[in-house]
Amino acid sequence: MTKSYTAFFLLFILCWSGSSAQTPHSSDKDSLKDILKEISVHIEKYRYDQAIEDSHDLLNLAKEKNNLYYVSHAYNSLGHAYLDQKDSARARKNYALGLEYAQRVGNDTILMRSYNNLGNIYSEIPETTEKGIDYYNKVIDLAKKLNDPSELIIPKANIGWTYLDNNKYQEAYPYLKESLQLMDSIATLGDKNRSYFYSQIYMLHGRYFGHEKQFDTASYFFDKSIELAVADSLVLPAAEAYKAYAKMLEEEGDFEAAYMAQLKFNEYNSMVFESEKLRQMEIANARFSISEYKKNLEIAEREQNYQDEIIEKSQEKVIIMVISSVILVFILVFLYKINHDRRGLISELKNKNKQYKEAKVEAENLSLLKTRFFSTVSHEIRTPLYGVIGLTSLLLEEKSLGKHKSDLKSLKFSADYLLALINDVLQMNKMESNEVNLESVSFNPRDLLNSILNSFEFTRVQNKNELHLDFDENIPSFLLGDSIRLSQVLMNLVGNAMKFTERGNIYFQVKQIDGDKDHSKIYFEIRDDGPGIPESKKKVIFEEFSQLDNSNYNYQGTGLGLPIVKRLLKLFNSKIKLDSKEGEGSTFSFSILFDVDTAKAETIKIEEDSYLHEYSGKKCILIVDDNRINQVVTRRILEKKDFICEVAGDGMQAIELVKNGNFDLVLMDVNMPGISGLEASKKIREFNKIIPVLALTAVEVEEIREEIHDAGMSGIIIKPYDVQQFYQIVYKHLSIQRIVEEV
Structure with a gap:
C-alpha cells in the first residue's frame, strides 16, 4: 500500500477518539456515530463497497439532520475509500468537500483530518508535492495551537515520508527523527495504535539509513518495524516494511536475504487481496441467499434444490482453493529457480567482467606494442631509404649518366612511392591512437600547391596526363593552419587522380568562397576524366584497405589514402564530397576555414x-x-x-x-x-x-x-x-x- 492509505488510517484512529470527545451526545448523533464506526471497520477490513454505501447513508442522514460535523466525516470516508481503490480524482473531490464542511463547523480535530487527507492526495503527485506538504504544515499549526503533541506525529511522519519518496533524504530525516521522539514521549495511545505508529516510523527510518549505506542501522529499524507488525497482525505495515527491507538488502548485495524478504512481502500483500476475494464471495453468496430466500417464501419445494446448489458451490470453492494452492506452490518453485539461475548469471557476469578487464589491459598493451613497432619499423626503413633517395637524386644530376636517367627516375619514383606507403601506414596508426593534432603555422598556399604538383611530375609524364591548376588570386598570400596535414590530403587526392587516369586531364581548382581580413574559407576541388567510381563503391572506398579494380597495376596502393583524407578533414571540421559517374570521371571537393596571417606584412624567402x-x-x-x-x-x-x-x-x-x-x-x-x-x-x-x-x-x-x-x-x-x-x-x-x- 502507498503512504496515502497508511497515513490516513493512522489519522483516522486518532481523529475518531478526538471527535467522540467533542461531539455532543444525543440519540440522533449516537446513530451517526455508530454508522461512522461501521465505516471505519469496513475500511480496516478492506470492504470498500460497503464502506462507500455506508458513507452515502451517513452523508444523507447527516444532511437531513443538518449535522455538518458528520457531513464532513462522510465526505472524508468516501475520499478514503476511493483513494484506496486508486480513484484519485473522486478521492480529491470528496476530500475537498470534507474540508469545506470542516471549515464551516470550525472543529479543529476534523480540520486536521481534512488537511492531512488533502496532503496525502497532493504529496503523491510530483507536480503538487509542495502543495501536499503545505497541507501537512497546516495540520502541524493546528496541533501546536491545541498544544497536543500526539497530533504532531502523523503530519511530521507524512512530511518525512514525502521527502523520502522524492529522494530528498537529508530533508526527510529531521521530520522522521522528531516523529519518533514524539512517539517515545506520548503514553496516551492504545497498545495497537502505538505498534502501528512505531512500525511505520521504524520502517521510514530503515529506508533513510538504507539510502545512507548504513545497512546495520537500517536493518535494526526494519527488524523492529517487522517485529511489531507481525506481533499485532498488522498486515499493511508488515507488507510495507518487508518491501522496503527487500530493496535495501538488494542494494547491500545480500540477494538471498532480499529474496526471502520479497517472499514475505508477497505473503502479506496477498493477504489483502485474499481478504478482498473472500469479501466478494461473501457479498455474492449473501445476495444469492437473499434472492433464494424470497423465492422459497413463494415456492417451499425449491428449498432442497437450493441446499444442493449451496453444497455444489462449496465443492467448487474447495476445488478452486486446491488448484490455487497447487498454482502457488508452482509459482514458489518457479521463483526459487529464477533466483537460483539469477545468482548463477551474476557469478558468470562477474567472471566475464574480469575477463573483459584482462582483455582490455592486454589490448592496451598490444596497442602500445603496435605503436612502438611502427615507430621502430619506420626508423629502420626510412634510414636505408634516405640512402637510396639521396644517392639517386645525386646520380640524376650527373651528366655522364644521361643514358641511365630514365632508369634512375624510375628508381627514385619507386623509393618515393615506398616512402609514401610507409607514411600512410604510420599516419593511419597515429590517427587510430588519437595522436594527431593540428598545428597552426604560417604558410604560402600558392607555394604549397606548386610544390605538391611538382612532386607528381614524373607520374604525370608517365601516364601522359595534363594537369590544370586554377588558383584564385583573391586568396591571401599567407594563411595560418596545418600545412603538413593539408599537403597529405591534397597529395592523396591528386595522387589518386594521377594514377587512375591515363592520357587524360586533371583539374585542380582552389578558390576563396568566403572571407574577410581575418578569415578565409578556401574551396578545393580535384577533378579528373578517368574511369569514374561505380555507385556501389562510393562508400566502400573510404574504408581502410579498400581498392577499386584498376587496369594500371603499377599503382594498386594500400587503400589507405582516402580513409586518411576523411579522418584528416574531420580534424579540419570539414568533410570530403564525392561526385562521380562510372566512365565519366570523378570529382573530390572540400572546404576549410583558415585564419589569415595578417601580421606577416612581407616574407623574406631564403633563396x-x-x-x-x-x-x-x-x-x-x-x-x-x-x-x-x-x-x-x-x-x-x-x-x-x-x-x-x-x-x-x-x-x-x-x-x-x-x-x-x-x-x-x-x-x-x-x-x-x-x-x-x-x-x-x-x-x-x-x-x-x-x-x-x-x-x-x-x-x-x-x-x-x-x-x-x-x-x-x-x-x-x-x-x-x-x-x-x-x-x-x-x-x-x-x-x-x-x-x-x-x-
Whole structure:
C-alpha cells in the first residue's frame, strides 16, 4: 500500500477518539456515530463497497439532520475509500468537500483530518508535492495551537515520508527523527495504535539509513518495524516494511536475504487481496441467499434444490482453493529457480567482467606494442631509404649518366612511392591512437600547391596526363593552419587522380568562397576524366584497405589514402564530397576555414642562389651519423654546394670535434649507439650556445619534437628529405647564426 492509505488510517484512529470527545451526545448523533464506526471497520477490513454505501447513508442522514460535523466525516470516508481503490480524482473531490464542511463547523480535530487527507492526495503527485506538504504544515499549526503533541506525529511522519519518496533524504530525516521522539514521549495511545505508529516510523527510518549505506542501522529499524507488525497482525505495515527491507538488502548485495524478504512481502500483500476475494464471495453468496430466500417464501419445494446448489458451490470453492494452492506452490518453485539461475548469471557476469578487464589491459598493451613497432619499423626503413633517395637524386644530376636517367627516375619514383606507403601506414596508426593534432603555422598556399604538383611530375609524364591548376588570386598570400596535414590530403587526392587516369586531364581548382581580413574559407576541388567510381563503391572506398579494380597495376596502393583524407578533414571540421559517374570521371571537393596571417606584412624567402656566393667554400659543417651510406649521401649533397664537411661516426667523437674545431653548423643524427644525438647536443650546449645543431632523424617529428627542443637543438630535418628543402633549412640556420655573431 502507498503512504496515502497508511497515513490516513493512522489519522483516522486518532481523529475518531478526538471527535467522540467533542461531539455532543444525543440519540440522533449516537446513530451517526455508530454508522461512522461501521465505516471505519469496513475500511480496516478492506470492504470498500460497503464502506462507500455506508458513507452515502451517513452523508444523507447527516444532511437531513443538518449535522455538518458528520457531513464532513462522510465526505472524508468516501475520499478514503476511493483513494484506496486508486480513484484519485473522486478521492480529491470528496476530500475537498470534507474540508469545506470542516471549515464551516470550525472543529479543529476534523480540520486536521481534512488537511492531512488533502496532503496525502497532493504529496503523491510530483507536480503538487509542495502543495501536499503545505497541507501537512497546516495540520502541524493546528496541533501546536491545541498544544497536543500526539497530533504532531502523523503530519511530521507524512512530511518525512514525502521527502523520502522524492529522494530528498537529508530533508526527510529531521521530520522522521522528531516523529519518533514524539512517539517515545506520548503514553496516551492504545497498545495497537502505538505498534502501528512505531512500525511505520521504524520502517521510514530503515529506508533513510538504507539510502545512507548504513545497512546495520537500517536493518535494526526494519527488524523492529517487522517485529511489531507481525506481533499485532498488522498486515499493511508488515507488507510495507518487508518491501522496503527487500530493496535495501538488494542494494547491500545480500540477494538471498532480499529474496526471502520479497517472499514475505508477497505473503502479506496477498493477504489483502485474499481478504478482498473472500469479501466478494461473501457479498455474492449473501445476495444469492437473499434472492433464494424470497423465492422459497413463494415456492417451499425449491428449498432442497437450493441446499444442493449451496453444497455444489462449496465443492467448487474447495476445488478452486486446491488448484490455487497447487498454482502457488508452482509459482514458489518457479521463483526459487529464477533466483537460483539469477545468482548463477551474476557469478558468470562477474567472471566475464574480469575477463573483459584482462582483455582490455592486454589490448592496451598490444596497442602500445603496435605503436612502438611502427615507430621502430619506420626508423629502420626510412634510414636505408634516405640512402637510396639521396644517392639517386645525386646520380640524376650527373651528366655522364644521361643514358641511365630514365632508369634512375624510375628508381627514385619507386623509393618515393615506398616512402609514401610507409607514411600512410604510420599516419593511419597515429590517427587510430588519437595522436594527431593540428598545428597552426604560417604558410604560402600558392607555394604549397606548386610544390605538391611538382612532386607528381614524373607520374604525370608517365601516364601522359595534363594537369590544370586554377588558383584564385583573391586568396591571401599567407594563411595560418596545418600545412603538413593539408599537403597529405591534397597529395592523396591528386595522387589518386594521377594514377587512375591515363592520357587524360586533371583539374585542380582552389578558390576563396568566403572571407574577410581575418578569415578565409578556401574551396578545393580535384577533378579528373578517368574511369569514374561505380555507385556501389562510393562508400566502400573510404574504408581502410579498400581498392577499386584498376587496369594500371603499377599503382594498386594500400587503400589507405582516402580513409586518411576523411579522418584528416574531420580534424579540419570539414568533410570530403564525392561526385562521380562510372566512365565519366570523378570529382573530390572540400572546404576549410583558415585564419589569415595578417601580421606577416612581407616574407623574406631564403633563396638558394643568394647563399651560393656568400657561403661557397667558406662554411664548415660537421656530419654526425653512424650509418656510412648516409654519411656519404649527406656529404656529397653538401659538397655539391661547396661546403666543407667533416664526418663523426658517434656522439663522443662529435663532442670532441666541436670542442676542438671551428664548425659553422652540425647535422646530428638522433639515434646512434653509445651516446645518442640528444645527449651529445646537450653536452655541446654546455660549452657552445651559438652553433646551430640540426637534428637529422628518420623518427616521426611528433614523437621527439619536445625532446629535441629540450636538448638545445636548433631545428629538425626528417630523413629522407627533399634536397632543395634540405638546402633551405641549412642556409636559414647559417643565416641566423651570422646575425647572432654580428650582434
